[in-house]
Amino acid sequence: MINALRGMKDITFEESKRFIYIIETASKIAQNYGYGYIETPILEETKLFKRSVGESSDIVGKEMYQFIDKGENDVCMRPEGTAGVVRAFVQAKLDRVQNQKHRFYYYGAMFRYEKPQKGRLREFHQFGCESFGESSVYEDFTIISMIGEIFKALGIKYKLKINSLGCVECMPTYKESLINFLTPIKEELCNDCQRRIDTNPIRVLDCKNPHCQELITDSPKLTFNLCSSCDSDFEKLKSLLNSANVNYEIDTNLVRGLDYYNKTAFEFVSDEIGSQSAIAGGGRYDRLVEFLDGKSTPAVGFALGIERIWELVKMPISTREGYYFGAMNQEGVEILLALAQKTRLTQKVSVEYAPKKLQAHLKNADKANAQYLLFLGEDELKEGKVWIKNLETKEETIRLMEDF
């Protein structure tokens, strides 16, 4: 027997219903916020991710499905969605027209070569949005509100964490003061953090090691070292969230794992799904378009993990639907085939090809969760009629076949 690859899953039955429900709900809301659908390739040039996600990240450093294709191209299965959308944005030269807003939503499979566990798969699915050309913090607020609305529609409880990562103005000086703080205590930090001081000191902030967290309690805080523009934007964001009654907490140690974020960073977490608690994450990435050879364009976006939330989704109560067709003999079955084709123009119909007595059909129809059983017995066949039972109300009717 051939099984699916490790960390990759087939999505069927209940799960596929949830999958579709999540996508449809999120898409509808995104459309209402002005987002249009974009589909980008799963396979991209490896350097796209190296330049966008960043070589210092674990994702690029050790988790990419990377290989050389038959044309000797260094390619990679996308580990996240933003890079591809930005590449598409630049490729379509949408960056050339300044002051234009472009908003895209997408969903699809992402790939990371990790050790699977609860909420962490090698092939997983994200729904995401990317907004280009809008530098106003109102857009940050709006996108956070939108995610809140999506989770509300899906019946998911969450906590929102926000932070500001500063910009080219304030980040370098902050980074410097952080390094100055960390260097004297370097020996006491964990091995990973010692390495991070050189590669990406900001990442020390979200180290999970309790001892490291203790050591950095009094470290300089990003939010107290913002330049005036970043500071006023962050203040504005907080006041917008306050007046919209959105609960949030400021997490000065919230550092997104991808290198391209600046200014607003946020994460939605759930405490009901195990240790992989991030259900959505995103932020502003004003420099990424430029990194990918486009003209400087402000942008903000997010992604949510479908597998992370699908056990939390409150599905609408499923009701009986459609018809189950069954007959008592072969001749009847063949008549039903023709009838089903006609009925399927407007209704969901399943036909049982095996002739059975009424009781068996009733059982089957019930199990198939059909709303109606349409039965063609010997009597009906003679009279050119069909017998229909509403399995919910138990109401029975007999109708001429041509009237049905």
Place this chain on the structure above:
RNA sequence: GUGGACGUAGUUCAGUUGGUAGAGCACCUGUUUGUGGCACAGGUUGUCGCGGGUUCGAGCCCCGUCGUCCACCCCA
């Protein structure tokens, strides 16, 4: 990449100090002629993850391997 737990019927699981497998659910067929969900009766279902080893004999012990789950890490 590191650590831990676990792989027995479609499924959830049991299986005593080693003696070649069992239960519930599900499924199929009935319960007198054409009325579902309930009940009852009967029935089907297994390379006991895979490969070695120990043994007269292994689901059980040993080694390896693959897989699942969980945690670390990372992140959606």
